[in-house]
Amino acid sequence: MDLHQIVLFAAAVVGVSLIPGPSTLIAFAHGAGSGWLRSIWTALGNASASILQAIAASAGLGVVLAGSASLFLVVKYLGAAYLIWAGIQMWRSAARRVDMAEAKGPATMSSARLFLSGFTVAASNPKAIIFFTALFPQFLSPEGTGLGQLATMVTVVGLGSFGVAAFYCGLGAWVRELKLSRRAMSRLHKATGGVFVASGLSLVAAR
Template identity: 40%
Template sequence: MPLDTWLLFVVTVFFVSATPGPNMLLAMTHGIRYGVRASLPTMLGLLVALGIVMAASVAGLGALLATSEALFAAVKYAGAAYLIWLGVKTWRAHPEALTAPEAAGNGGAGGWAKFRTGFLVAMSNPKAFIFFTALFPQFMDARAAQLPQLLTLAATFFVIESGWQFVYATGGARLGSWLSSPLRQRWVNRFAGGAFVGAGVALSGVSQGS
């Protein structure tokens, strides 16, 4: 994978992961309620579910590329269109009050209960499968070895997501207070939305031009 493509992926994922979605809000609220160390099982549950979702997406993309390069290209362009639409939607999103996501159980005081809550919250969003299937092909070359590319993208996303979860859990009340500002939420949405649109527009032709 070219370094410039990987760096663009890092920038895109950095802003995408920073957006306060259900996973980050759960890490933040458990960080506030239980402290960072006691919230580690919650974050572990979130990350295990994330790993499962990415593994399923990677397996599907690998099988698709092995079947037909043309079909993979079609998925790539469809994914680019989805990312652009998602970027516009994120850019235009109105600031909302930050509330903790609901899941089976309330997190409890035990490590297993927190892990289960984190796992269920991360797995309860079927859009995650669509997201990874749309995002990864934008940074891949169908003519290069697929497994190293997929593993690089998945590992990079996992590391950045882990870092942001720790930031949210550590920041806790401060981060929640900072994001409660409509103006700041709007700027976060615009950064994330711009990253989505940029990935969709700039990378839809990477494999054709390489």
């Protein structure tokens, strides 16, 4: 891949990643609840899941998922169930988790939990593997080595996913610094939880 192709590929990955969804919303919520520095663990979890999905696509698992209806449904329903569960938990604990006056209290999550949440939410969508399977061939060049080009694209996916998630973490932390009222932040987290549930239900309904 030449520099021009890498830039185009990175633009495609970042452009898709910037679209609000469960991964960006969990990063935003963690930024608002735990601050930007700590929520970077969420971004790392998100990037780790994206890298594994990109590697799976490179290894041909995207073709397997696309060709095996039963396997795809299993992965899809497991991901949907987690999104719905996460949304319900976020809704139920909204008031407690977003109390800005008690930032050092229950709202502070451990680094491992932040990482795991970011990883699990990003990994819960099997369509990402199929997306990468469809995207990668568009940027493969016959002049270069396939393995080297795929390694470059996987690296770009990881960096792009991390950058976008870190951006949303920073956005959430910025909202945290605005010292919004407890009611406003509670509504914000409830809205985020509602989007998670809706995303899970839409994943179940998607054909």
